[in-house]
Amino acid sequence: MISVRxxxxxxxxxxxxxxxxxxxxxxxxxxxEEEYDEFEDISTHFIAEDELGNACGTARWRFTDNGMxxxxxxxxxxxxxxxxGQALVQAVIxxxxxxxxxxxxxxxxxxxxPAVSLYERFGFKKVGDQFEECNIMHYxxxxxxx
Numbered sequence: 698m699i700s701v702r703x704x705x706x707x708x709x710x711x712x713x714x715x716x717x718x719x720x721x722x723x724x725x726x727x728x729x730e731e732e733y734d735e736f737e738d739i740s741t742h743f744i745a746e747d748e749l750g751n752a753c754g755t756a757r758w759r760f761t762d763n764g765m766x767x768x769x770x771x772x773x774x775x776x777x778x779x780x781x782g783q784a785l786v787q788a789v790i791x792x793x794x795x796x797x798x799x800x801x802x803x804x805x806x807x808x809x810x811p812a813v814s815l816y817e818r819f820g821f822k823k824v825g826d827q828f829e830e831c832n833i834m835h836y837x838x839x840x841x842x843x
Contacts, residue, residue: 698747698748699745699746699747699748699753699754699779699780699781699784700745700746700784701743701744701745701746701754701784701785701787701788702743702744702746702788703741703742703743703792704742704743704744709742709744709752710742712744712752712755713742713743713744713752713755714733715752716752716753716754716755716771716772716773717732717733717755717769717771718732719771719773719774720771720772720773720774721769721771721831724774725831725833726832727831727832727833728831731831736757736759736768739759739760740757740758740759740768741757741758741759741792742755742756742757743755743756743757743785743788743789743792745772745781745784745785745788747776747779747781753772753773753775753776753781754770754771754772754773754776754781754782754784754785755769755770755771755785756768756769756770756771756785756786756788756789757769757789758789758792758793760798760799763803763805764799764802764803764804764805764839764842765793765799765802765803765804765805765842766805766806767786767789767793767804767805767806768806768807770782770785770786770806770812772785782812782815783815783818786815786816786819787819790804790819793842794842799842800842801841801842801843802841802842803839803840803841803842804821804839804840804841804842805824805837805838805839805840806821806837806838807828807830807835807836807837807838808821808835808836808837808838809833809834809835810827810834810835810836813836813838816838817838819840820840821838821839821840822838822839822840823836823837823838824836824837824838824839825837
């Protein structure tokens with residue numbers, strides 16, 4: 698059983714930054730200065746926990762000029778294939794849809810290739826060609842918030 702909630706304290710923020718450090722910086726060799734950005738304070742962050750209360754995944758979303766950008770989906774290697782990613786995507790979408798300012802706007806993300814099928818299950822569609830970001834291939838994916 699995976700639970701996902703919005704991060705609302707410094708202790709949880711440290712946990713999600715630790716997950717992002719392990720997944721993006723250590724595993725995927727993303728430069729630390731590219732992983733952490735000026736949007737940390739304006740984003741809504743999420744933490745996923747397993748049935749024992751262990752932090753195992755994270756994501757965030759934020760308003761942009763183009764709509765709502767979903768970002769930084771990361772699941773610890775030990776918890777992959779256990780529904781953590783699905784729980785995170787659902788929680789983020791639900792949170793966005795609960796925000797009245799999001800109505801009628803686009804949800805979009807830069808999806809790493811292995812995660813494209815996960816996002817497609819939620820209604821996201823690939824837009825444009827593959828592109829490289831932080832030495833990792835991605836697709837832009839979008840869906841309208843109705």
